[in-house]
Amino acid sequence: MPLWTLHGNGRTVEPGSVVAPSERLNWPATVAMGVQHVVAMFGATFLVPTITGFPVSTTLLFSGIGTLLFLLITRNRLPSYLGSSFAFIAPITAATASGGMGSALAGVVAVGVLLALVGVVVQVAGLGWVDKLMPPVVAGAIVALIGFNLAPTAWLNYKVDALTATVTLAAVILFSVLFKGFLGRISIFLGVIVGYVFAALTGKLDFSKVGDADWIGLPEFHLPDFATAGTWSTIAMFLPVVLVLVAENVGHVRGVATMTDASVNQHTGRALIADGVATTLAGVGGGSGTTTYGENIGVMAATRVYSTAVYWVAGIVAILLAFSPKIGAIFNSIPAGVLGGVTTALYGLIGIIGIKIWVDNRVDFSRPVNQYTAAVALVIGIAGFTMQWDAFQLGGIVLGTIAALAIYHLGNLIARARKSGADDGGPIPAVGPLGGDPQD
Structure with a gap:
């Protein structure tokens, strides 16, 4: 049995239909769409290593x-x-500044291992426990605070060359408009x-290392x-990322299932395991670390081509590009000014995803x-609260995540207990801030 069956005439997608994961168009069209997916992911994928100082080619390879x-x-499937x-x-960024790239990579590995373990649990027990642990108000707060926590970093690059950044x-x-x-x-x-072009025209671009780089060569590898x-405090700083990756992977699977076949949802656990393995290897x-990409989901929605054959092409093309040091x-x-301008938008958009x-x-x-779950978590993340015990330190993202989880779950536990007391003839709770009722 072939890996993919040919969809229709292999050249076009009929009105109202989609190319399912088990189907493909003809190979020229499939290759072209695979390259298009590489272009779609490229802008975001190269930005992460560029901003953090990780090797771009290595990140692209993994x-x-x-x-x-x-x-x-x-x-x-x-x-x-x-x-x-x-x-x-x-x-x-924080781990590299305090402990070097090796320390940061240890955090990436820890996230990958934990995400894979979450995937195993989801595969066995289902997604219900994830929804209970991280309901929308908590998930949104965590995603938003991760984006807004990066605001000072954007400003550091922006002020280096404000004109280019603007x-x-x-x-x-x-x-975008x-x-x-x-x-x-x-x-x-x-x-x-x-x-980049503006920086080049205004003489703010150092292109010397590009000329010296080879066209073909091995990526630069580093070990965790x-x-x-302080490695354990570094790892603790990375753990909230697991919650974000879970949300992104679950959202991706549900999106594909909506457009193709509801049975795709049964692969959610495998998707989490796969992303965990990929992140660990990276x-x-x-x-x-890696995640399923919204940019590519958008391309699938626009083309109505959900064939996995397209992604085999995209993965192979990305690997080939990684072997070019130039x-x-x-x-x-x-330049820093370009990074400052783009990250001002990018970090804000991450925050807006949480609000969405x-x-x-x-x-x-x-x-x-809900008010306090979001409010306290965001302020902790934006201000960059820290707590330290000797070499062990917790930063704003960790503390904000802990605050969001604790406030939501303890708050609801207390509210239910008080409501039960009121139902039994106990005192009626007072009206909460902004007009809310703690019993709601």
Whole structure:
């Protein structure tokens, strides 16, 4: 039996139909669409290592390998590209500054292992416990605080060259507003190109290392360091990322299932395992952690082609590109001003994704427990609260995540207990802030 059956005439997608994961178009069309998916993921995938200082080629290599592993582990039934996750930027930046790249990679490996274990539990027990642990108000708060926690980093790069940063930021916004469909989805990538060209024209670009780099060569590999003092506090800083990756993977599977076949949902556990394995492998070799990519989901929705054959092509193309040091050198030459402009938009968008989770799920913010879950977590994350015991330190993302989980679950526990007391003739709780009732 072939891996894929030919869809229709192999050239077009009939009105009202989609190319299912088990189908494909003819090979020229499949290859072209695979390359298109590489373009779609490229802008975001190269930004993570560029911002964090990780080798671009290495991260690209492990994103391609991770994509192929994902397809294998999900039995070739779930189309997805695994690109660099923005959720890793904040902990990688902090860990690299305090303990070096090896320490940051140890955190990436820990996230991958834990995510794979979560996948095993989901595969056996189902998703119900995840929904209870991390309801929309908590999930939205965690995603939002990870984005907003990065705001100071964006400003550090922005003020290095405010003019270039402003041009880049304006380009990102204009591309997203002026263009619809595919071009609109890669507005960040296009904005980087505009900023890069502007920096070159104004003499602010150092292109010397690009000329010295070879066209073909091995990526730069690094090993995780679990022996450095403070490694456990570093790992703790990465753990909230697991919750984000769970949310992203679950959302991806549900999105594909909605467009193709509801039975796809049964592969959720395998998707989490696959992303966990891919992230672990990336951390072992020197790449950033991975996640399913919204950019590529958008391309599938626009083309109505959900064939896994397309992603085999995309993964192979990404691996081939990774063996060009010159391409990596080009990305490493991006000036701070360009990064400052694009990350001002990017980090804000990560925060807005969290808020979108609240909106899409109609989170009731008249309830005090929801108000405080979001409010306290966001302030902790934005301000960058820290707590330290000797070499062990917890940063704003960890503390904000703990606060969101604790406030929501303890608050609801107390509210239920008080409501039970009121039902038994006990005192009626007072009205909460902003007009909310603690009993709601």
